[in-house]
Amino acid sequence: MEKQKTLLELQNYIGGKFVVSAAYINSFDPSTGEIYCRVPDSSNEEVDSAVNAAKVAFPIWSSWSPQDRAAVMNKLADLIESHMEEFAQAESKDQGKTVTLARTLDIPRSVYNFRFFASSVLHHTTECTQMDHLNCMHYTVRTPVGVAGLISPWNLPLYLLTWKIAPAIACGNTVVAKPSEMTSVTAWMMCKLMNEAGLPPGVVNIVFGIGLRAGEALVCHPDVPIISFTGSTVTAQRIIEKSAPYCKKLSLELGGKNPAIVFEDANLDECISTTVRSSFSNQGQICLCTSRIYVQRSIYEEFLQRFVEATRKWKVCAPSDPTASMGALISENHLAKVKSYVKKALEEGATVVCGDGVDTLNIPPENQGGYFMLPTVITKLKEESCCMQEEIFGPVACVVPFDTEEEVIGKANGVKYGLAATIWTREVGRTHRVAKKLQVGLVWTNCWLVRDLNLPFGGMKASGLGREGAKDSYEFFTEVKTVTIKH
Numbered sequence: 001m002e003k004q005k006t007l008l009e010l011q012n013y014i015g016g017k018f019v020v021s022a023a024y025i026n027s028f029d030p031s032t033g034e035i036y037c038r039v040p041d042s043s044n045e046e047v048d049s050a051v052n053a054a055k056v057a058f059p060i061w062s063s064w065s066p067q068d069r070a071a072v073m074n075k076l077a078d079l080i081e082s083h084m085e086e087f088a089q090a091e092s093k094d095q096g097k098t099v100t101l102a103r104t105l106d107i108p109r110s111v112y113n114f115r116f117f118a119s120s121v122l123h124h125t126t127e128c129t130q131m132d133h134l135n136c137m138h139y140t141v142r143t144p145v146g147v148a149g150l151i152s153p154w155n156l157p158l159y160l161l162t163w164k165i166a167p168a169i170a171c172g173n174t175v176v177a178k179p180s181e182m183t184s185v186t187a188w189m190m191c192k193l194m195n196e197a198g199l200p201p202g203v204v205n206i207v208f209g210i211g212l213r214a215g216e217a218l219v220c221h222p223d224v225p226i227i228s229f230t231g232s233t234v235t236a237q238r239i240i241e242k243s244a245p246y247c248k249k250l251s252l253e254l255g256g257k258n259p260a261i262v263f264e265d266a267n268l269d270e271c272i273s274t275t276v277r278s279s280f281s282n283q284g285q286i287c288l289c290t291s292r293i294y295v296q297r298s299i300y301e302e303f304l305q306r307f308v309e310a311t312r313k314w315k316v317c318a319p320s321d322p323t324a325s326m327g328a329l330i331s332e333n334h335l336a337k338v339k340s341y342v343k344k345a346l347e348e349g350a351t352v353v354c355g356d357g358v359d360t361l362n363i364p365p366e367n368q369g370g371y372f373m374l375p376t377v378i379t380k381l382k383e384e385s386c387c388m389q390e391e392i393f394g395p396v397a398c399v400v401p402f403d404t405e406e407e408v409i410g411k412a413n414g415v416k417y418g419l420a421a422t423i424w425t426r427e428v429g430r431t432h433r434v435a436k437k438l439q440v441g442l443v444w445t446n447c448w449l450v451r452d453l454n455l456p457f458g459g460m461k462a463s464g465l466g467r468e469g470a471k472d473s474y475e476f477f478t479e480v481k482t483v484t485i486k487h
């Protein structure tokens, strides 16, 4: 008889303890299509219990000095770092990303998130002004808000969750976090380190489960005055609606349809290797990935030929393979959705130059049930095509020519999103001119994904509300009060 595999079963982390849930859902390994673990399907009651634990912990944690809070956060960062490889393996298995990416991006950045906010919270100051003619002085006081509800997506699971937990607790809030139901394992692993790090019970509570149940219970909880959400624009619209009766403070980091604009004076060697990375890293499932590539007509043919050549060199295989450039997409449904865009493009008369339906995917037999797709390049698309307008969130890059600076700015801005853009040029003046006119929250010139966490991060238009970063997250996770004294 075949031996039954014991499945990993996660528990909620509430008030410093692991709590078994009443109901469970399956979570899949995208690289095989097999069940990887069972995740609590948390209910209103479980969310309520987590909120209560966070409420009890709030007066204690918020009275700690920033230095003491920072010390615990640094200890947690050290502990995660000392288990780097286990975290990287789990993140890769849970999300389908290459283990190399998990090891070099996701987990190190999660460690850094705690270290960064542990340090930055020590350096904020409040304001003081005087009105001598009225014998008055004014100052501002900042206080933590209370219990923060944090909701994160599946594409950078621990990275984006810790990007919320770290500033929230650094400022003295306590939190109830809900990671994506599709990628919960590394959050659960981190909970195992919290007691050892010295985090008092109830400061960080994690409830697992689906958005419409656990997520919405958090959004609608009257004792959670602040919600930080990263995910899709459609979910954010629902969160805005559901939280409206409570007038909650909201931070929303949402989808994108990010353009790369390649001018004829670009350094093509650097531009092509970076644009392949910006289009297909994590299987194109990073909100900042490039999905529309506008190339000045005089270099369009050369760019396309070299870009396709470089794309074909990207190896799609088992995420555990150290030579893999791309792993598997998150789910069967998502794979079908991404492929449906390629189909629609063909129906609209576009050309698929390489990738899906054109080249052959070579996947080892043990990964045949996984959700793999080749990096795909499409040309001859009209601006109004759904491939040019909608967020595909997969390994699909649309390459189109342009003639003038003015024309390309109009096209780049001609979508509902406004998250990020990349400009490739050697002309400094053009960089400033174009950057200023692009309706996006982030502009990279001659690079991609280079971030200084001190600076604001976030999108315009349907890409979000609010900004994250050292100062912005501090402002979001604290309430400000102006005090005036007549002397």
Ligand code: NAD
Pocket: 151, 152, 153, 154, 155, 156, 160, 178, 179, 180, 181, 209, 210, 211, 212, 214, 215, 216, 219, 230, 231, 232, 233, 235, 236, 238, 239, 253, 254, 255, 256, 286, 287, 391, 393, 419, 459, 463, 464
């Ligand atoms: P999603 O909106 O489906 O889910 C995100 C999270 O919200 C999950 O934890 C989910 O369970 C939860 N959720 C779903 N419905 C909910 C509801 N009604 N109430 C409360 N919570 C709910 O997004 P996703 O598919 O997990 O992630 C992909 C999306 O995230 C893409 O659009 C991508 O661009 C975006 N994203 C944005 C950023 C950014 O910083 N701007 C970063 C990463 C991902």
